[in-house]
Amino acid sequence: MAKALFINITIMDSQFLIIFISGIFAALSASFLGAFIVVKRMALVGDVLSHVALPGIGLALLFGINPIFGAAVFLVAAAFGTWLIEKRTMLPPDAIIGAFFTATLALGVLLVPNHELFESMFGNLFAVDYYDAVIIIVASIIIFLLTLILSRRLTLSIAAPDLAKSIGAKPDMAYLCFLLLFALSIAMGIKLIGSVLMGALTILPATSARNIAWSLKSFLSFSVVLGILMTSIGLVIANIFNFPPGPAVILSGIVFFFVSLFFKKS
Amino acid sequence: MPNLEIPILETQKLSVSFDNQEILKDVSFSVNEGDVLAIIGPNGAGKTVFFRALLGLIPFDGGIKWREDARIGYVPQKLFEKAELPLTVKEFFVLKSKNLFFKDNQLLETITHELKAVGLKPEILGQRLANLSRGQFQKILIAWAILKHPNVLLFDEPTAGVDVAGEENIYNLLHKLQDERGMTVLIISHDLNIVYRYADKVLCLNKENLCFGEPKKALTSEQIEKLYGESAFHQHHDHG
Secondary structure: OHHHHHHHHHOOOHHHHHHHHHHHHHHHHHHHHHHHHHHOOOHHHHHHHHHHHHHHHHHHHHHOOOHHHHHHHHHHHHHHHHHHHHHHHOOOHHHHHHHHHHHHHHHHHHHOOHHHHHHHHHOOHHHOOHHHHHHHHHHHHHHHHHHHHHHHHHHHHHHOHHHHHHOOOOHHHHHHHHHHHHHHHHHHHHHHHOOOOHHHHHHHHHHHHHHHOOOHHHHHHHHHHHHHHHHHHHHHHHHHHOOOHHHHHHHHHHHHHHHHHOOOOO | OOOOOOOOEEEEEEEEEEOOEEEEEEEEEEEOOOOEEEEEOOOOOOHHHHHHHHOOOOOOEEEEEEOOOOOEEEEOOOOOOOOOOOOEHHHHHHOOOOOOOOOOHHHHHHHHHHHHHOOOOHHHHHOEHHHOOHHHHHHHHHHHHHOOOOOEEEEEOOOOOOOHHHHHHHHHHHHHHHHHHOOEEEEEOOOHHHHHHHOOEEEEEEOEEEEEEOHHHHOOHHHHHHHHOHHHHHHHHHHO
16 A cells, blocks of 8 residues: 555656645645634634635626635635624624634535536645645745744734733734634635545644643644644645545544643643 | 822712612722722622723723822632633733733743742642632632732732632732732722731621721711621621
């Protein structure tokens, strides 16, 4: 099996290589931001946020625009809406978001043309062309670097917003920047993984990493490493067996999660 | 030398309400540099809300005037969601760095110094925040607050979870900080003995400012009774 994989990888065509690399970069930024989503106890929000991309993809297809941009616009708007609802209402965002985001999924199903629906929801390896790959790689690097720069402020704002404010930081702004970066990172993976499962790519590596981490640094590092691993393995499997990439990536991620349970730190 | 001409903090008719419910009403008082001010009052009297208003964390009406040179350190009652984050003690300190990403050597050097000041050994730096005892955690929060040398400390005393020996320890520590560094300390306290022993001034809060002044003068038995209700007053005396 390993040998077969190896042969397959060595002879894979350049198109798959481009797809594979863009997948790795999308996973890099998504799993890094997902780590903060998980510790903020917003895993459900992170998971369901990706559904909002679907009507964006539908409208983009309708107007002949690149679906990545359609998804990005809808996701950023939803992230901003989440921030505003939480700020204004003081309500736990879960209920509103659970209902609202799922409704966008329903709307998306009606908007996306039938023959594009399945791949919009579960991903399509070969929907990513050279031009997409460049966008995904460059944007993911920028998103990752910005998050890295913000990570101390983000962590403090999440762990102790009052302490953050007491030293003159603006936890509100840090949180907004974070949500926007998170939304963009989801948009980068949406073509490859699909709008239904992309959210899971952000939180699966972090939940596994949380089991084995002993510090913030190890947590963030494991999250990124696991995100890249599950994406690479999932993409290779999808390519070999002609599976849709979304399910292949998420299922390989859940294997890592079960393995992480055996190393769980108290 | 402390500047006693202008109070380091002054409030005028400070009021806070949430959803049309008044939590604090017309609280006016002032604190001089180097003073220990104890804030007392029953549960739900708005003491923590009062601190949060002083820190500018929540909207308020009326005036809060910090002197220009006031640098505030804040010790909250608890940290939220600390168990969710696998933070080590060292990482928790580093979060205070002004450097967003790069290593802050200046900060790292002072951490050990502040740990010593609160009576903790540097070995604790490698420990997980979630694994500390309540008392250790309290000290870490104090060390965090005094890192970078603020001149005012707002200390929200935990209601439970610190044993008596630990409590004693923390008060001695606060007293030491006030003595050695001339810090102004505002402390929310639940223990009247502490107030009599350590505080220069006391502020009784129960939505309104019920008394303010030197503890021995301001805290008459009528005042305490008015503040806590009769039964609570007897309870306090039994403990004392």
